[in-house]
Amino acid sequence: MTGLDTTVPHSARRYNYWLGGKDNFEADRHSGDAIAERWPDIITAARENRLFLRRSVRYAVRHVGVRQFLDIGTGLPTADNTHQVAQAIDPFCRILYVDNDPLVLTHARALLTSTPEGGCAYLEGDVRVPEKILEDPALQETLDLSQPVVLMLVAVMHFVSDADDPYRVVATLLDALPSGSLLVLSHASYDLIPAEQAARLIEEDYPGKEGFHSRTRAEVSAFFEGLRLLGQPGPAGGGSRRPGLISEWRRGPEDGQVPPRSAVSTWGGVGRKP
Template sequence: MTAEELNSRLDTTVANPARRYDYWLGGKDNFAADRESGDAIEAVYPAIRTAAVENRMFLRRAVRYLATEAGIRQFLDIGTGLPTAENTHQVAQEINPTSRIVYVDNDPLVLAHARALLTSQPAGRTAYIEADLREPAEIFNAEELVDILDLREPVALLLVAVMHFVPDDEQAYTVVKTLTNALPADSCLVVSHATYDFLPADIADVFTAKSLPGAGDFTGRSREQFLRFFDGLDLIAPGAEMVSQWRPESSSASPPKPVSVYGAVARKP
């Protein structure tokens, strides 16, 4: 895609999930509307930047677990986000340089940056697909995926901080089921997801009402709703936890911080 084509597809006047998350993580790929929306959410939920950082650390710990203990060599990372430090392929290929990673996002800016910055080690492969996760067939039929992933071998499907952008429950569960059904036994599913479970009722009400300007694009789910994503799969210990509590590193100097995001990893039997 040329820079002109990309610019014609970018609407910088409306807050966008990838750019707002980049803002919370301290990145530079964001615009005024993203920052306004990010600040509005932070005013109601001051731990949001901590939550973004902890979510990112969960992603890295989960990929490390998958690449080491679960022996996974193939990763399908849907809802990639703008490149930041220690992206999926870097963590996986540091452990096994032959790891293959397919990144999928529906945001053209994410794809443009990912293609430029997320380059594979020579022994492995990476590919980038612009697609909407609500259309799983488009993802599995994409040439790049067919070329890179061997669907007879286990794949780790990463849906990290993305399913809360699918508000319709039935659609969200159906999509995850369709995606995991396409993967062989011993594949793994990683999900992290915003929740209101740990918030005081008045703050939860603000988010449930979706009345914050530029911040009504995500839907928190309860623990029970979160666990439904893993129906038919075997949860890996410790099961569903706050992302900061999922296998925290014992070497970390500070204790895990409480954040309103669930995370879990499961294996397909």
């Protein structure tokens, strides 16, 4: 696995650690523990992100009828991966997974198998360079860009700094997708974290801090500019014009009790391209 440095924490492996997985290294665990020491609810937030992914994929297939997924920042395989959720509803769904951690792609190729009717492919790529993802033959071979695609950016964009122009990244990806495509995005924020815990996360030094970029609800809303938000609660059933908390988006009884908002503090939603 070229490019794998086990001495540097990686967000996908740290996320795996928080979810109780075993595909992580000492650096990932050290970083995960350092963040959890400052904000113990990070484990709840990570679990809620996974539930949001599951609900949004089901919604895309069942209610919107989209059968193709471009999942960037895939993370290490766990239960209810994108293709498993989608193909359980329609086995003809097709998914392209993209991640910049070689360990993620190695595990994905070994463990994430598609239904015979559908398709799964895997691409090592960096969301900060969307042009390379869009130009890769694997994308053209897996997805039909004349038909709507779900762009999955779940817990990814808070690892893209302002210097890398995150809004250009998302706009570039969406511009390549046809009308009717969806953006599924979640983004962590300090908005609802208790002030004392947020201060520690912002002011103290710890492994993993340098790669994280909190954004406010208004800043997360900007990722959805020009899109119609779907499935959002709002006045008189009209829906909200801003993304809400991921833990509240179309939550069902199977997802358990809604955690306190301060334990999630992650904005997200599903937007449809006109």
